[in-house]
Amino acid sequence: MPDSNSAAPVSLFRRLMAIIYDSFLIIGLCMLVAGTISIVNTFIMNGGNAITDEHPLYLLHQIIILSTIFITGLFFYIYFWSRGGQTLGMKTWMLLLISDDGSNIDRKQATIRSLSAVLSWSVFGLGFLWSLIDSKNRTWHDILSSSHLVQLEKK
Numbered sequence: 001m002p003d004s005n006s007a008a009p010v011s012l013f014r015r016l017m018a019i020i021y022d023s024f025l026i027i028g029l030c031m032l033v034a035g036t037i038s039i040v041n042t043f044i045m046n047g048g049n050a051i052t053d054e055h056p057l058y059l060l061h062q063i064i065i066l067s068t069i070f071i072t073g074l075f076f077y078i079y080f081w082s083r084g085g086q087t088l089g090m091k092t093w094m095l096l097l098i099s100d101d102g103s104n105i106d107r108k109q110a111t112i113r114s115l116s117a118v119l120s121w122s123v124f125g126l127g128f129l130w131s132l133i134d135s136k137n138r139t140w141h142d143i144l145s146s147s148h149l150v151q152l153e154k155k
Contacts, residue, residue, distance in 0.1 A: 007150035009137030021089030081110040094152040113145035
């Protein structure tokens, strides 16, 4: 486990590159999950016929699909962060997520971090841009979840 006090702060560029890598996995996963839910909904709500915007349950169908996509993205990060502190994108960019006390983060911290990362994005990325003015390069979700990223050394 790297020493959380001596590790160099992680740049915004590395954070964003890891997110871009992860987004390819998340998009594929969301397509699989949402596609499956959509097929099941189509049979349950409309007897196998397509649910178009004229269908009375169209809005409900869209809410279910969008909620599924959102939850899938959250679970992706919660799962990987609470089981080793790295997603595939983070491994590629040699980043590790640890608690501020230097230990692995738990599921509660991963959940807080995931939800607060949504907040960081939802205000035009200000939560991420905060890392440019923070002395430790922390984002809002780093601060709110009492965790942070460290740069791993090459082996």
